[in-house]
Amino acid sequence: MDHDTTTEPVAQEAEALFTNMDLLLFSLIIGIVIYWFMSRKKPEPIPEFKKIDTPAPTSRETSFIEKMKKTGKNIIVFYGSQTGTAEEFSNRLSKDAQRYGMKGMAADPEEYDMGELSRLSEINNSLAIFCMATYGEGDPTDNAQDFYDWLQENDDEDLTGLNYTVFSLGNKTYEHYNAMGKYVDKRLEELGAKRIFDLGLGDDDGNLEEDFVSWREQFWPAVCEHFGVEALGDESSIRQYELKEFTDINMNKVFTGEIGRLKSFEVQKPPFDSKNPFMAPVTVNRRLNKAGDRHLMHLELDITGSKIRYESGDHVAVFPTNDSALVNKLGQVLGVDLDLVISLNNLDEESNKKHPFPCPTTYRTALTHYLDISHPPRTNVLYELAQYASDPKDQENMRKMASSSPEGKALYQSWVLESCRNILAILEDMPSLKPPIDHLCELLPRLQARYYSIASSSKVHPNSIHICAVVVEYQTKTGRVNKGVATNWLKNKLVTDNGHKATVPMYIRKSQFRLPFKASNPVIMIGPGTGIAPFMGFIQERGWLKEQGKDVGETVLYYGCRHKMEDYLYQEELEEAEQKVVITQLNVAFSRDQEHKVRLSTVYVQHLLKNNKENLWKLIHLENAHIYVCGDARNMAKDVQTALHEIAEELGDMTRTQATDYIKKLMTKGRYSQDVWS
Ligand SMILES: Cc1cc2nc3c(=O)[nH]c(=O)nc-3n(C[C@H](O)[C@H](O)[C@H](O)COP(=O)(O)OP(=O)(O)OC[C@H]3O[C@@H](n4cnc5c(N)ncnc54)[C@H](O)[C@@H]3O)c2cc1C
Ligand SMILES: NC(=O)c1ccc[n+]([C@@H]2O[C@H](COP(=O)([O-])OP(=O)(O)OC[C@H]3O[C@@H](n4cnc5c(N)ncnc54)[C@H](OP(=O)(O)O)[C@@H]3O)[C@@H](O)[C@H]2O)c1
Numbered sequence: 063m064d065h066d067t068t069t070e071p072v073a074q075e076a077e078a079l080f081t082n083m084d085l086l087l088f089s090l091i092i093g094i095v096i097y098w099f100m101s102r103k104k105p106e107p108i109p110e111f112k113k114i115d116t117p118a119p120t121s122r123e124t125s126f127i128e129k130m131k132k133t134g135k136n137i138i139v140f141y142g143s144q145t146g147t148a149e150e151f152s153n154r155l156s157k158d159a160q161r162y163g164m165k166g167m168a169a170d171p172e173e174y175d176m177g178e179l180s181r182l183s184e185i186n187n188s189l190a191i192f193c194m195a196t197y198g199e200g201d202p203t204d205n206a207q208d209f210y211d212w213l214q215e216n217d218d219e220d221l222t223g224l225n226y227t228v229f230s231l232g233n234k235t236y237e238h239y240n241a242m243g244k245y246v247d248k249r250l251e252e253l254g255a256k257r258i259f260d261l262g263l264g265d266d267d268g269n270l271e272e273d274f275v276s277w278r279e280q281f282w283p284a285v286c287e288h289f290g291v292e293a294l295g296d297e298s299s300i301r302q303y304e305l306k307e308f309t310d311i312n313m314n315k316v317f318t319g320e321i322g323r324l325k326s327f328e329v330q331k332p333p334f335d336s337k338n339p340f341m342a343p344v345t346v347n348r349r350l351n352k353a354g355d356r357h358l359m360h361l362e363l364d365i366t367g368s369k370i371r372y373e374s375g376d377h378v379a380v381f382p383t384n385d386s387a388l389v390n391k392l393g394q395v396l397g398v399d400l401d402l403v404i405s406l407n408n409l410d411e412e413s414n415k416k417h418p419f420p421c422p423t424t425y426r427t428a429l430t431h432y433l434d435i436s437h438p439p440r441t442n443v444l445y446e447l448a449q450y451a452s453d454p455k456d457q458e459n460m461r462k463m464a465s466s467s468p469e470g471k472a473l474y475q476s477w478v479l480e481s482c483r484n485i486l487a488i489l490e491d492m493p494s495l496k497p498p499i500d501h502l503c504e505l506l507p508r509l510q511a512r513y514y515s516i517a518s519s520s521k522v523h524p525n526s527i528h529i530c531a532v533v534v535e536y537q538t539k540t541g542r543v544n545k546g547v548a549t550n551w552l553k554n555k556l557v558t559d560n561g562h563k564a565t566v567p568m569y570i571r572k573s574q575f576r577l578p579f580k581a582s583n584p585v586i587m588i589g590p591g592t593g594i595a596p597f598m599g600f601i602q603e604r605g606w607l608k609e610q611g612k613d614v615g616e617t618v619l620y621y622g623c624r625h626k627m628e629d630y631l632y633q634e635e636l637e638e639a640e641q642k643v644v645i646t647q648l649n650v651a652f653s654r655d656q657e658h659k660v661r662l663s664t665v666y667v668q669h670l671l672k673n674n675k676e677n678l679w680k681l682i683h684l685e686n687a688h689i690y691v692c693g694d695a696r697n698m699a700k701d702v703q704t705a706l707h708e709i710a711e712e713l714g715d716m717t718r719t720q721a722t723d724y725i726k727k728l729m730t731k732g733r734y735s736q737d738v739w740s
């Protein structure tokens with residue numbers, strides 16, 4: 063039973079571990095190493111696209127000690143980052159160091175030999191700062207995985223003489239809140255290092271930026287005291303990049319949206335990863351819901367010839383493109399020629415990160431492909447932009463929103479966050495604010511890939527990846543209509559666009575959301591709304607196993623939607639699977655079909671769970687069932703967990719604590735897995 067979660071032994075096939083270079087491009091997820099599965103029976107022709115140039119040979123130094131000595135740095139800021147926040151904080155901390163007459167560098171632990179930490183004391187007044195984000199079930203980010211393993215494995219490492227501090231990034235809504243930061247903080251001390259400032263805990267569910275800024279405000283004075291130095295007192299913003307404009311440049315050398323390296327017109331080459339996404343043709347794009355004003359969609363991406371392999375439960379990452387209307391409006395508001403070719407070059411020539419995004423490129427490409435222009439900007443962006451507001455009132459408000467005063471925080475909360483103002487809305491609503499576009503481009507975060515739970519089984523569909531998603535579109539308090547970047551872009555990916563196949567840049571991220579190793583184990587799948595996605599893959603796979611003559615255990619689905627006649631996703635497929643006894647129990651909760659909005663006891667999946675508690679408890683307690691929950695993290699996943707606690711309490715005759723422990727144990731044994739997002 064303890065081996066039940068073991069995935070099939072495919073690891074040998076993994077050819078290359080993906081390495082993270084300067085720009086982290088992913089979004090989110092359960093921190094899992096990405097493997098590239100290279101083996102396929104027959105090499106098939108690869109779709110014609112652009113070939114990837116071999117990257118310019120960069121002589122990367124893996125010794126951070128040598129690099130720090132050579133460049134006179136005394137502070138190193140390591141980041142464990144998946145979607146760029148921890149990386150951004152690291153850059154800001156290393157930039158801060160200048161204000162105190164010190165020199166800092168941000169560093170990706172994956173690029174350096176972390177075994178050198180014990181040698182940092184060779185550098186006078188040296189300090190290691192760690193900005194670590196947590197994922198999944200308290201896991202490190204991909205780029206911190208090796209460092210994490212190293213910390214765990216080296217009990218004899220002596221880090222005496224190493225001075226350090228940790229700022230941790232997490233989200234309270236997750237079970238293992240800030241687990242990675244807490245671990246690094248504790249472990250370094252165990253190994254003899256000296257904590258010179260308390261662990262900072264950032265909560266993305268509250269205001270992460272604020273947590274970071276308050277921590278930093280107390281951190282620097284402590285460092286100054288520690289090293290006996292004083293602030294140079296210059297609070298003005300320091301640019302990290304300088305602008306270079308090109309008037310006469312070979313356009314073949316200009317990035318036009320490529321993610322990692324510049325492409326020329328040839329064939330795409332595997333392995334495909336976040337630096338080299340595969341351009342997958344869209345073969346199906348259909349609306350799933352029969353009625354209603356939302357658009358729920360089913361997409362199929364063709365991966366024929368890509369050598370991409372996936373397992374049920376994995377995620378597909380797609381790189382979206384920003385709305386061209388939004389980009390054009392930004393150009394208008396800022397009064398610039400978006401087609402100017404530019405490069406933003408790091409003023410710190412020693413930095414591994416030469417540009418904030420692939421350069422040279424045009425402003426149009428940067429705003430369309432590389433920068434996040436749709437989410438509300440962080441307070442540090444407002445702070446830096448404030449200097450460009452000619453109306454003192456605007457300037458004051460922007461500084462206020464970036465400050466830690468209660469009114470400032472409240473203003474940011476209501477004017478930016480609750481009003482869902484993106485950068486365009488801010489520029490429109492503060493007409494005196496006219497920042498130079500290059501500074502804006504330096505400050506905006508990178509546009510992130512979006513993840514989707516794969517809604518197919520590779521056993522049934524080895525050459526195609528299915529996505530089930532809901533198009534995000536909502537009206538803000540200011541009356542604007544905000545559109546989700548990726549979902550609106552996907553919605554418009556027509557199967558044939560002027561005779562061409564529309565393509566989607568994508569790659570696969572492995573997950574730990576896996577069917578039990580033994581097919582005979584029962585599975586209980588709970589996934590309302592788009593949470594059905596991975597279960598379509600699971601159901602296909604169980605059906606396939608059954609066809610192979612395997613002894614397949616009970617397959618129970620709890621699904622929920624608003625109206626039976628509107629958004630019962632995959633109704634035909636699910637009912638067919640039920641007829642074929644691939645699904646042994648199909649339980650569906652319709653939340654809005656009751657008259658007069660009378661909420662009956664069966665509106666949500668958790669109510670159905672409670673109704674079937676005897677059967678569930680038997681499957682879980684006596685038959686080693688595996689439980690899977692997918693979909694909304696904010697409410698649903700928690701409510702489902704509470705319902706399961708209550709069932710364990712009642713039918714297992716347990717106290718609240720015992721029930722909690724029981725469910726926790728299921729999780730650590732891999733018998734209770736969640737694939738949730740918000
Ligand atoms: C591991 C994982 C698996 C996922 N699997 C799936 C899946 O299978 N199917 C699926 O559909 N999605 C899935 N998602 C979510 C998906 O990655 C995207 O976040 C989602 O599609 C929205 O992307 P977007 O670019 O269209 O929206 P964005 O441009 O990123 O906008 C979304 C943001 O808009 C804001 N917002 C949205 N609605 C409102 C509202 N009503 N009021 C105010 N603000 C609002 C929120 O801040 C939200 O974060 C998954 C996410 C993760 C992390
Ligand atoms: N932040 C949030 O509060 C929140 C909530 C739901 C979904 N989401 C996100 O919004 C997106 C759209 O979701 P979707 O279209 O997949 O789902 P959806 O269609 O909005 O919801 C699917 C079903 O789940 C029900 N539901 C709502 N709250 C629930 C809860 N606490 N426990 C169990 N079931 C609940 C819904 O009921 P009713 O809608 O009739 O109540 C509906 O019947 C997803 O990205 C999801 O993660 C966010």
Ligand SMILES: Cc1cc2nc3c(=O)[nH]c(=O)nc-3n(C[C@H](O)[C@H](O)[C@H](O)COP(=O)(O)O)c2cc1C
Nearest residue numbers: 091143144145146147148195196198232233239240
């Ligand atoms: C899919 C997902 C899983 C997460 N898991 C956890 C978790 O287990 N514990 C936690 O404290 N935070 C968790 N977080 C929150 C992130 O750690 C937090 O948002 C952080 O700021 C991300 O930093 P990054 O942008 O540098 O990757 C999770 C976030 C996502 C999107």
Ligand SMILES: *[C@@H]1O[C@H](CO)[C@@H](O)[C@H](O)[C@H]1NC(C)=O
Nearest residue numbers: 131134183184185186187188
């Ligand atoms: C470090 O400090 C010591 C004592 O103050 C000094 O002798 C030494 O030269 C310094 N080393 C460097 C590399 O600056």
Ligand SMILES: *[C@@H]1O[C@H](CO)[C@@H](O)[C@H](O)[C@H]1NC(C)=O
Nearest residue numbers: 182183185186187188223225
């Ligand atoms: C670390 O801090 C201690 C004081 O707490 C100081 O004596 C020591 O020199 C510092 N080490 C380095 C390498 O700066």
Ligand SMILES: *[C@@H]1O[C@H](CO)[C@@H](O)[C@H](O)[C@H]1NC(C)=O
Nearest residue numbers: 233235266267695696739740
């Ligand atoms: C985490 O933080 C974000 C804020 O960035 C919030 O929107 C989200 O609901 C939180 N919870 C999860 C589970 O991501």
Ligand SMILES: CC(=O)N[C@H]1CO[C@H](CO)[C@@H](O)[C@@H]1O
Nearest residue numbers: 383384385386387430550551
């Ligand atoms: C969703 C959307 O409008 N995407 C557009 C983003 O910009 C590119 C290039 O300008 C367009 O090709 C996309 O259609």
